[in-house]
Amino acid sequence: GDSVTQMEGPVTLSEEAFLTINCTYTATGYPSLFWYVQYPGEGLQLLLKATKADDKGSNKGFEATYRKETTSFHLEKGSVQVSDSAVYFCALSDSGTASKLTFGTGTRLQVTL
Amino acid sequence: DTEVTQTPKHLVMGMTNKKSLKCEQHMGHRAMYWYKQKAKKPPELMFVYSYEKLSINESVPSRFSPECPNSSLLNLHLHALQPEDSALYLCASSQDLWGGVGQETQYFGPGTRLLVL
Numbered sequence: 385g386d387s388v389t390q391m392e393g394p395v396t397l398s399e400e401a402f403l404t405i406n407c408t409y410t411a412t413g414y415p416s417l418f419w420y421v422q423y424p425g426e427g428l429q430l431l432l433k434a435t436k437a438d439d440k441g442s443n444k445g446f447e448a449t450y451r452k453e454t455t456s457f458h459l460e461k462g463s464v465q466v467s468d469s470a471v472y473f474c475a476l477s478d479s480g481t482a483s484k485l486t487f488g489t490g491t492r493l494q495v496t497l
Numbered sequence: 498d499t500e501v502t503q504t505p506k507h508l509v510m511g512m513t514n515k516k517s518l519k520c521e522q523h524m525g526h527r528a529m530y531w532y533k534q535k536a537k538k539p540p541e542l543m544f545v546y547s548y549e550k551l552s553i554n555e556s557v558p559s560r561f562s563p564e565c566p567n568s569s570l571l572n573l574h575l576h577a578l579q580p581e582d583s584a585l586y587l588c589a590s591s592q593d594l595w596g597g598v599g600q601e602t603q604y605f606g607p608g609t610r611l612l613v614l
Contacts, residue, residue, distance in 0.1 A: 414598075416598060416601055416602075418602070420605070425610075426607055426608070427503075427585075427587050427605045427606050427607040427608040428540065428587065428589075428605040429605070430602065430603075430604060430605075433602060435598050436598070473539055477601045477602075477603075484542060484545070484553070485540075485542070485603060487539035487540060488539065489538075489539060490537075490538075490539055
């Protein structure tokens with residue numbers, strides 16, 4: 385079955401540091417890939433997505449590239465802010481089996497001054 | 498506009514109470530979802546409605562009863578819940594359930610935080 389593996393957290397960074405959160409996936413079909421962010425006490429917000437190999441999703445300074453050869457979709461940001469502190473979920477939707485999301489376990493990011 | 502709204506924001510109920518959670522979207526989406534999220538865990542899918550018909554039920558106990566009165570509204574009726582049902586309940590919608598690439602992106606509401614005493 386489909387699965388998503390994310391790096392263990394928490395990740396603690398100083399403001400303006402470079403961020404990478406690793407995400408790899410296993411899927412039987414041709415999935416779309418997503419990053420969702422959850423701020424404390426809130427629901428999930430779509431951060432970015434990519435629907436085919438070599439696509440790059442980007443939003444709010446975050447970006448991730450769909451790498452089919454390494455089955456990866458790592459999230460990066462060049463300079464994090466305290467306001468980026470949240471839990472980040474990598475997810476996939478295998479369109480061949482209905483639009484159900486398979487989530488990773490989530491990675492908590494804490495950014496300090 | 499990619500807004501999904503949920504009410505109430507917080508809910509406290511006893512194990513003998515009956516309550517309902519509400520979800521609304523006006524994006525013209527034809528698929529709507531209920532998820533349950535426990536602390537420090539990813540969301541778990543409960544139900545999916547497609548074109549106002551229940552399409553997926555992930556073996557959820559009968560004390561949770563979903564309802565889709567029309568294409569914009571989704572309810573979750575709660576009855577005789579247990580303390581372990583305390584969680585954040587999230588609603589989401591997407592353009593279509595079986596529409597394939599480009600129509601599968603799910604947009605989430607802010608959630609209802611439920612406490613069962």
